[in-house]
Amino acid sequence: MTTDHRETVAGGAPARVLGTRPVRLEDTAKVTGQALFGADVRLPNMLHGAVLRSPHAHARIISVDKSRALALPGVTAVVTGADLPGDGTSYQQQNILAQGRVLYFGHAVAAVAATSPHIAKEALQWIDVAYEPLPAVVDVAEAMRPDAPVLLGDLHTDEMGQETEGSTNVASHVQYRRGDPERGFREASVIVEREFRTETVHQGYIEPHNATALYDAGGQVTIWCSTQGAFGVRQQVADVLGIPIGKIRVIPLEIGGGFGGKNDVYLEPVAALLSQKSGGRPVKMVMGYDEVLAGTGPTSASVIRVKMGAAADGRITAATAWLAYAAGAFPGAPLWGATSTVFAPYRLDHLQIDGYDVVVNRPKTASYRAPGASNAVFAAETVAYELAERLGIDPLEFHRINAVQEGDRRADGPLYPRIGYREVLDSARRHPHLSAPLGGPNRGRGVAVGIWMGGGGQSSASASINADGMVSLVTGSVDLSGTRMTLAMQLAETLGIPVEDVRSATADTASIGYTDGSWGSRTAFSTGRAVHEVGRRLIAQLIERAAELWGISPAAVAFEDGHFSGGGRRAPFGALASEASEAGSPIMAGATSDGAGVGPASAAHIVDVEVDPETGKVQILRYTAIQDVGRAVHPAYLEGQIQGGVAQGIGWALHEGYVYDEAGRLLNTTLLDYRLPTCVDLPAIEPVLLEIGNPGHPFGVRGAGEMPIVPPPAAIANAIYRAAGVRMEVLPMSPARILEALWAASA
Amino acid sequence: MTTDHRETVAGGAPARVLGTRPVRLEDTAKVTGQALFGADVRLPNMLHGAVLRSPHAHARIISVDKSRALALPGVTAVVTGADLPGDGTSYQQQNILAQGRVLYFGHAVAAVAATSPHIAKEALQWIDVAYEPLPAVVDVAEAMRPDAPVLLGDLHTDEMGQETEGSTNVASHVQYRRGDPERGFREASVIVEREFRTETVHQGYIEPHNATALYDAGGQVTIWCSTQGAFGVRQQVADVLGIPIGKIRVIPLEIGGGFGGKNDVYLEPVAALLSQKSGGRPVKMVMGYDEVLAGTGPTSASVIRVKMGAAADGRITAATAWLAYAAGAFPGAPLWGATSTVFAPYRLDHLQIDGYDVVVNRPKTASYRAPGASNAVFAAETVAYELAERLGIDPLEFHRINAVQEGDRRADGPLYPRIGYREVLDSARRHPHLSAPLGGPNRGRGVAVGIWMGGGGQSSASASINADGMVSLVTGSVDLSGTRMTLAMQLAETLGIPVEDVRSATADTASIGYTDGSWGSRTAFSTGRAVHEVGRRLIAQLIERAAELWGISPAAVAFEDGHFSGGGRRAPFGALASEASEAGSPIMAGATSDGAGVGPASAAHIVDVEVDPETGKVQILRYTAIQDVGRAVHPAYLEGQIQGGVAQGIGWALHEGYVYDEAGRLLNTTLLDYRLPTCVDLPAIEPVLLEIGNPGHPFGVRGAGEMPIVPPPAAIANAIYRAAGVRMEVLPMSPARILEALWAASA
Secondary structure, three states, rough: OOOOOOEEEEEOOOOOEEEOOOOOOHHHHHHHHOOOOOOOOOOOOOEEEEEEHHHHHHOEEEEEEEEHHHHHOHHHHHHHHOOOOOOOHHHHHHOOOOOOEEEEOOOOOEEEEEEHHHHHHHHHHEEEEEEEEOOOOHHHHHHHOOOOOOOOOOOEEEEOOOOOOOOEEEEEEEEEEEEOOHHHHOOOOEEEEEEEEOOOOOOOOOOEEEEEEEEOOOOOOOEEEOOOOOOHHHHHHHHHOOOOHHEEEEEEEEOOOOOOOOOOOOOOOHHHHHHHHHHOOOOOEEOOOHHHHOOOOOOOEEEEEEEEEEEEOOOOOEEEEOOOOOOOOOOOOOHHHHHOOOOOEEOOOOEEEEEEEEEEOOOOOOOOOOOOHHHHHHHHHHHHHHHHHHOOOHHHHHHHEEEEOOOOOOOOOOEEEEEOOOHHHHHHHHHHEEEEEEEEEEEEEEEEEEEOOOOOOOEEEEEEEEEEEEEOOOOOOOOOOOOOHHHHHHHHHHOOHHHHHHEEEEOOOOOOOOOOOOOOOOOOHHHHHHHHHHHHHHHHHHHHHHHHOOOHHHHHOOEOEEEEEEEOOOHHHHHHHHHHHHHHHOOEEEEEEEOOOOOEEEEHHHHHEEEOOOOOOEEEEEEEEEEEOOOOOOHHHHHHHHHHHHHHHHHHHHHOOOOOOOOEEEOOOOOOOOOOOHHHHOOOEEEEEEEEEEEEEEEEEOOOOOHHHHHHHHHHHHHHHHHHHHOOEEOHHHOOHHHHHHHHHOO | OOOOOOEEEOOOOOOOOOOOOOOOOHHHHHOOOOOOOOHOOOOOOOOEEEEEEOOOOOOEEEEEOOHHHHHHEEEEEEHHHHHHHOOOHHHHHHHHHHOEEEEOOOOOEEEEEEOOHHHHHHHOOOOOEEEOOOOOOHHHHHHHHOOOOOOOOOOEEEEOEEEOOOOOOEOOOOOOOOOHHHHHHHOOOOEEEEEEEEOOOOOOOOOOOOEEEEEEEOOOOEEEEOOOOOOHHHHHHHHOOOHHHHHHHEEOOOOOOOOOOOOOOOOOOHHHHHHHOOOOEEEEEOOOOHHHHOOOOOOOOOEOOOOOEEOOOOEEEEEEEEEEEEEEOOOOOOHHHHHHHOOOOEEEOOOEEEEEEEEOOOOOOHHEEEOOOHHHHHHHHHHHHHHHHHHOOOOHHHHHEEEEOOOOOOOOOOEOOOHHHHHHHHHHHOOOHHHHHOOOOEEEEEEEEEEEEEOOOOOOEEEEEEOOOOOOEEEEOOOOOOOOOOOOOOOOHHOOOHHHHHHEHHHHHHHHOOOOOOOOHHHHHHHHHHHHHHHHHHHHHHHHHHHHHHHOHHHHOOEEEEEEOOEEEEEEOOOOOOOOHHHOOOOOOEEEEEOOOOOOOEEEEEEEEOOOOOOOOEEEEOOOOOOOOOOOOOHHHHHHHHHHHHHHHHHHHHHHOEEOOOOOOOOOOOOOOOOOOHHHHOOOEEEEEEEEEEOOOOOOOOOOHHHOEEEEEHHHHHHHHHHHHOOOOEOOHHHHHHHHHHHHHHO
């Protein structure tokens, strides 16, 4: 992108580095194949691992006979869930290697290490597993029924959220309630209630999961892998293998996409276990894409009922939502993301939100970019759009009437800090896209809004000064989206130096303080806060050094505009840094962040579609995404984040979804069948960056990465309604479903 | 070693961790082959490099034709000195790839990258180099003659140390003079003057040099290698290739010995250059041992004249030393080590020391454990021993009479701080070895002493607290000798926690502040100082957190004996650390050291030998090495250091030495011909550790690694004299030379 799509509405101080678009140092290496990813790891005497996966959606494992596999020349170890420590009740362990029963098609049952990947794969066939198939349930609504097959024996919440004696598939129920929704609905002029269903979708990162582990004879475990967070891998491997975190060192390589799906471990503990059982030879494991789709965590399928009522003046008088989210085989659906987001943009006196975490015979879900939000907002924003229409109010005006702002209380409790949501709505209403002619028949324009809270999380950063005055910055944050650069920019801004004078790297777990993974749109924000503090500490040290070198008191040394001055002297940062660090001890500073000060993001999306009445195919014609980013540290990366998030949202809206057969077997386990959007499906997506500073960050940064995926399904559904007159209640809004809706409407 | 050979003479406070003997975490991996060394690095698309070396000791390069080599299938690049930037005057560049002329047998002339190591080696034969041989000079004394062949054109110091118009081979002359030596000699009752010659010896590390470099298309260079200091490699590669250090990341692997020889780079810039010329494919280079011996830096051969006079009471009245050290082909012999050490143990009013740095047609020397000292002390301590004998004074008594102590001025200027040299002498005089019967004919006992100043150097360290309360420590110090553990022990002692609760690692250049290499006996001392300060800062942070958690003022929180207490509460470090770091931001601290406070080491060695009068073979019967280590952080590692240093000193004394033919070609380029000592040559070496605390270190630590190699040649020469009546003036004291001396004495 060469156009700068920024609108500074209420930003911070003028900046010299923030807001520029330097090129990432690693980009060239990435596009020329020289960057090192996990699959590039090669160690001496390295073995290769492979995973045997369940062909059943639900079955009891009667027996596993490894003997024939172990007899295959080249095989060094075969492991199953029985090789993990503990009493077998840990969901995490069960998911990594099944214990007693398999709970989804693709569930890992055993793993092999061998001298070549081919032998390892061959050996899988020689592991004799006897299964007793059990009835499976893949649908979240069916799984909640009292007569549904039960996956786990230890869940006792019924479909109404009450404790029950018998075993169920409901892991938990959360409820937020405010005021008196029934009274609110009585005050409404118009009420809309609809039920929505969304399918399981996968993050679709390009790079499959991989891990190489070396479990040495001294009990030290080193793991090289593709992850969003090395410290998270360390903790999970420790938990699964029952060893202290101090014995584990995790070295994160470059990552080829994560989007939430690379926080959880799958191969890492298995590779370590195989290494241990193979006499300490390193073991490398790389998934095929079929394993990524069937065996790793996608996001939740869901059933959502939303009811909203509004008065004639457009004020929403009450809103209720019932959200049942499929957790996959083990509890952990993103209820917080769903319930905190579903009504986030609306100022509501009366609301009730019920969220259900439901286990089904699908892979255990993982985070996916604003986890839980896109489904919920698809439901709520479709209903809101319909409400506005029935009241004869422009949808953005309707949003303005109901818009939350600083000091309003969120459904989940906290008060909103300063957010830019009203500015986002204003910007959307002013945007030329809104009044541009549609230019043809069967076309429609939809809008949708969303607010995403984002995460804080702990971060550590450290920086040191080199002999040439350049600064080395290191953090524990894995770089998914250019954060090495955006963190370097924040340090350069703090120090008043060109960003080219900062080199930024991600450290392994042995080399930096604890840092949460790169999730929750938190890195530029929370790690950025630590980096800013590191910069302040470097400056403080250099003031001391300058005073020493110049023979004046530290109080007489000023730092301004990248220069130290005092006693008639003046030196730029780099020159003083170089001189000072060669004269005495090296200059180095560390700082950490607790993640406080999170600034929620908000967005409004405008989309034009054309619906082919013959085929039901939806073509996206134009897409505009307006977002409050707080402070655009690196506008090009933010534009890329928004374009990427919208692209994923379009895939979710129109193409993607897991397809199961009647026995619960996943049918679309390749990227030919699991239909990610391609460039022919996507328009040029225009991002608009608003800068309404987050007071919780020294430069005003808000998390930005997750927000863009939230409004697209809703915006597209609303556009389809405008183009074709059908209100879609199911994702993906595939051609077949749209045709069905068209036929039903014309019938 | 299970016996604890410690004598605490004037040590520090009682300790809980210091002085214990925990097992290194990496030991098991090292002995089982699982630890990762540079030769274990494997990268995708990796190429292999090889170096073409000069068959001449001195020659002009008329032409290099790469074309036939480049035509060999699989060859991707051929580079020569012409591919390096600059004007060709840099010695460092010339040494790495010859420019215009070769200056020693084994000098690198060109390098090849190819798809296999075999093709790379094959390709070397197809590089056509036309040489014009020139007269060579390998002897340091000959090289100083006015008519000697001149190696470099830009040296203009004559053999008297004066500036001259013509070109010479003397790179520099240093002189320390005090008082009036001539007057001092006039006051002497006895004067001894002798000339000594020592041969070039190599450090003999097991692991050959290796480097893998990836010079990516974005201009970023990553280097994996075996080095004593990653930051030094970064700087040298930057200098040789003319690129900023900020573009280079150096990742040090485990190291299989260095002893000073792995501070300088040989392959690293060549591998990077080959990678760049091969389209950014990584290039791995591993030397054969012949290349190690012929192409990397051993220590200096030398010619040394020492004259010492003493009064009848044993007081040394004057001493002069003339030390000509062979630098190899480029300047840089260890004159400081030689001149500061030669008379270090003696309190002298009148002295003169002249050092000459002389280029010869041998490989450019590198550091070797106490660089320059063993040769000088061999000379001085042989002369001192003879002086004592001629005065009828016991040699240790003679040393006591002349012993320096705190406040005395060193020959090179500074005053001695508190040193334990007198305690070392006392301990030696008390040691049972001194009075034990020799038990046979042809046996003799020698003693020798030495003082080694050691180095300080800059260090950075950082530590963070994990969720389980364990502490991760990271420094920039490459671990040659167990320093990960000795640094962990110092942190554990500071924090009052078990050493098992500290995990210690070495970081790469991107992940930690500037840290000098592991040379100069500086790591446990200088990096240790930084680590101690890190510990203090962690405690300070935890006092703040404890105050917050307990609702009291920080001033009310005390830290003692590994526990925080205040307001009626008490918590051990680990528990509070864990609680505090989960509650707020992670806890992390960094600190650096400028290397001030170096505490010189001193030693006295006692050795018994038997000389076979038929063959001249010397057998070491018993060896005792007494050393002031300041504080024995990990006694077993110190014992190992002393045993290893003595073993190397024995090799230097008796077996090792470069052998040249008349044309200056090195003849012994294998470990069969270059005679390192083996276990049959070595007795059990008994170390005695004295703890005379260094006031410049919080725990009293002195550098200890280099000292043990200093006295052995002198002590053995003195023992040979006692056993066989011959005074040896040349190293190695090989059987042939001893026979010659015996024949000469009996003639």
